[in-house]
Amino acid sequence: MLQRLKDTDFLGLVLWVFRAAMIIMIVWGTVATIIENPYPAHTWIDTIVAGIAQGSLYALIAIGYTLVYGVLFMINFAHGEFFMSGIMTATIFVAQPMGASGFLDRNPILGLAIITVVAMSVSVGIALLTERVAYRPLRKAPRLVPLITAIGASFFWQYFFRGLYGSEVKSFPQLESLTGKVSVVGIEILKTHIVVIVAAILMLIGLYMFVMKTKTGKSIRAVAENKDVAALMGIDVDKSVSITFAMGAAMAGIAGVLYAVVFRQVHFFMGFIPGIKAFTAAVLGGIGSIPGAAIGGLFLGMFESVGPGLFLEGLGVPAPHQLKDVIAFTMLVLVLIFRPQGILGERLAEEKA
Amino acid sequence: MTKRSLIILGLLVVASMVLAACGGSSYECDDPIGCVTYGPGEPVRIASALVISGPNTDLGTDSQYGAEIAIAFRDNIMGHPIELQAEDDGCSAEGGQSAGQKITSDPTIIAIVGTSCSGAGVPMSEVMSEAGYSMVSPSNTAPSLTDPDQAWNPGYLRTAHNDKVQGKAMADFAYNVLGLTTAAAIHDGDPYTEGLARVFADSFEELGGTIVEFTAVNKGDTDMRPVLSAVAAAGPPEFLYYPVFTAEGGFLTKQAKEVTGLENTVLAAADGMISSAAIEAVGEAGEGMYFSGPDLSFSGDIYDKFLAKYIEDYGSEPISVFHAHAFDATNMIFDCIEEVAVQDGESIHIGRQALRTCLYSTSGKQGITGTLTCNEYGDCADPKISVSQLTNGEYVKVWP
Incomplete structure (x- = not known):
């Protein structure tokens, strides 16, 4: 007993020293940066807006992780591939021909709508297929089995689409009407960033309402609470799970279109890193919670974008932007040390944890 | 297993070792880091480690075509056919490491054309040098690779320019x-x-x-x-x-x-x-936008023949910039193999150190990319750099 107390104390001490050191570093770096003031105000604003836009993308992808985790307690690592498959297909078969013929510039709204529908359909199709073929047969298996299957599915889709479309980078056409900046309350913001942020907010609100207010949403929440009881109440569990996957994939499909609008470049490997980052965002916000995914995505985007300049510039670290992932993940650790359940996460019931 | 069968097995193992040692040729390898022997009719094997996947596929594939054309032109080395084992350097340190390990685990490979990316070249150079191989890169350009204080290892050379x-x-x-x-x-x-x-x-x-x-x-x-x-x-x-x-x-x-x-x-x-x-x-x-790169305004009979073969075999103009460097790198290896290989009946023996020494002493060799002369750390290029500008979707040379 005494020994155990001693061990705990030592570990606790190490953790406290670590926390304190991290916070001192961050505060010191921030203060030094503010005193040094290396960037003009508009640079900070640009960086913050870029962070919000990037964060919105993470949030949309993170929804997929959170929904599936909430219902099946499974981490669907193939989710990044759902994101990639939709926009790759839409770029090659819809966006590039429409861009080349000038249709996209004449009817940007209709064009984007068609691209979105195609991207969403493909993402949802791939998600449902993966769920049916790879996940459903394993639903009763120990929890590590679907996890490994998901990683396998992720590789499968990556190389499937590589075989289908080739390994080159594909260019997404530039939309004339989305080029340049507009002034919002005196701040110059890229039009593409506004589109991303507005679209993400609308989608997140829509999804939240769907889950909270509709009957289907209610059945999904019931399945998330307890599959067996939900089945006894006459809820079709398989159907609810399928709908959950479809919703997550639809969000990923839209995220893909927004990604392409901002970055104008797609590639078979493009889903991997955003997938990992979005999973991080979901954990940061509290996995299983929809507002948590949104907040987590936003935080992660901001840490990546503003963090290097704010925390490291003042400490005199050379090439700070190369370290943005280090910052993002350090912040994740820091948040989880203080709030193990994530920013908005509830304390999980025994069964879910 | 009984005791007796163990003894018989042991005797068999010893007997087979003795047989293996005295059977075969009478040639004795005196090369300090070993020899490669190709028996009658066996192909001379070289490997390539170029980036043939991912967004930089064009860079490596183009070089691989250059090496393949060099093999096609050479046809054989002292009556032995030539075989190329193509590996992927992944354009990353991990890729270079694994390609290096894969290649050096095959003792019948004599030399390597690679890597495409300097990032892959750093670990690969170390792995292949340790194992006694020689490697000529068509497109590694990082200064550190031929700097003995940094990443240079014995056996590493390049026909690409130094950055x-x-x-x-x-x-x-x-x-x-x-x-x-x-x-x-x-x-x-x-x-x-x-x-x-x-x-x-x-x-x-x-x-x-x-x-x-x-x-x-x-x-x-x-x-x-x-x-x-x-x-x-x-x-x-x-x-x-x-x-x-x-x-x-x-x-x-x-x-x-x-x-x-x-x-x-x-x-x-x-x-x-x-x-x-x-x-x-x-x-x-x-x-x-401007791009710096090797000057590709090559000329000469060999280049015309090379280009015709490239278009015939792969159906397009060269897709990237280091095909000619790969062609020269491959030929440098072949010339040295021919110089140092010891004919032994229908077999040939190639000393690995002898091959290295020969490669480093390459001097005044005419290649497509210019006159190749290697220094002691393997910089062999005749560096000509030009700047081109992207105009109407094409690279147009603007300087010098």
């Missing part, structure tokens, strides 16, 4: 030809990009220019606006050089135009982004 030359040429072009005095450089942490960006920055300052920012992104990054904003805030520079690869270069090019302060900055990249995939990646935003 000390390329970075200097770009600085010269920006300062003297374009008349610009402030510049910034961005690399991605890869030895090739960092080395080149560093040489450019140093040369530019030597000429009298100012480097306002020297910074880096990560491989795999997509959102370059924060780093570009930092560059803009530091200057903004008149000239921005980012000698990175296709994917990151595409994002940098497209986003630079959208960052306040960089609207009029002249953009430039390097040979890692001279390919049809890179043109697609930079899109319209790349129009007017």
Whole structure:
């Protein structure tokens, strides 16, 4: 007993020293940066807006992780591939021909709508297929089995689409009407960033309402609470799970279109890193919670974008932007040390944890 | 297993070893790091370790075609056919490491053409050197690879230029030809990009220019606006050089135009982004951008024959820039094999150290890329650098 107390104390001490050191570093770096003031105000604003836009993308992808985790307690690592498959297909078969013929510039709204529908359909199709073929047969298996299957599915889709479309980078056409900046309350913001942020907010609100207010949403929440009881109440569990996957994939499909609008470049490997980052965002916000995914995505985007300049510039670290992932993940650790359940996460019931 | 059968087994093992040792040829290898023997009719085996997957596929595939054409032209070495084992360097340190281990686990391979990317070259050079192989790279350009204080290992050579030359040429072009005095450089942490960006920055300052920012992104990054904003805030520079690869270069090019302060900055990249995939990646935003790279205005009978064969076999004009360097690298290896191989009936024996010595003593050899003369650390190129500009979706040579 005494020994155990001693061990705990030592570990606790190490953790406290670590926390304190991290916070001192961050505060010191921030203060030094503010005193040094290396960037003009508009640079900070640009960086913050870029962070919000990037964060919105993470949030949309993170929804997929959170929904599936909430219902099946499974981490669907193939989710990044759902994101990639939709926009790759839409770029090659819809966006590039429409861009080349000038249709996209004449009817940007209709064009984007068609691209979105195609991207969403493909993402949802791939998600449902993966769920049916790879996940459903394993639903009763120990929890590590679907996890490994998901990683396998992720590789499968990556190389499937590589075989289908080739390994080159594909260019997404530039939309004339989305080029340049507009002034919002005196701040110059890229039009593409506004589109991303507005679209993400609308989608997140829509999804939240769907889950909270509709009957289907209610059945999904019931399945998330307890599959067996939900089945006894006459809820079709398989159907609810399928709908959950479809919703997550639809969000990923839209995220893909927004990604392409901002970055104008797609590639078979493009889903991997955003997938990992979005999973991080979901954990940061509290996995299983929809507002948590949104907040987590936003935080992660901001840490990546503003963090290097704010925390490291003042400490005199050379090439700070190369370290943005280090910052993002350090912040994740820091948040989880203080709030193990994530920013908005509830304390999980025994069964879910 | 009984005791007796164990004894019989042991005797059999010993007997087979003795038989193996005295059977076969009477040739005794006196090479300090070993010999490779090819029996009657056995192919001479070389390996390639080039990037043949991912966004930089064009770069490596193009070089592999160059090596294949060299093999087709040579047809045989002292009556032995030639076999190429193609591996992927993945354009990364991990890729170079695994390609190196795979190749060096095969003792019938005598030499390697590779790697494509300097980042893969650093670990690969170490692995193959340790195992006694020789390797000639058609497109590694990082200065560190032929610097004995840094990443050079015995057995490593290259027919590609050293970026000390390329970075200097770009600085010269920006300062003297374009008349610009402030510049910034961005690399991605890869030895090739960092080395080149560093040489450019140093040369530019030597000429009298100012480097306002020297910074880096990560491989795999997509959102370059924060780093570009930092560059803009530091200057903004008149000239921005980012000698990175296709994917990151595409994002940098497209986003630079959208960052306040960089609207009029002249953009430039390097040979890692001279390919049809890179043109697609930079899109319209790349129009007017400059690229440094090896001067490809080759001429001569061999090049005409080479080009005709390339178009015939692969159905297009060369897709990237280092095909001729790969052709020369492969021929350098073949010439040395022919020089050092010992004929023994219908077999040939090649000493690994003898091959290395021969490669390093290459001098005045005529290749497509110029006259190759190797120094003691394996820089063999006859470096000619040119700058081209992307005009109407094509690279057009503008200097010198």
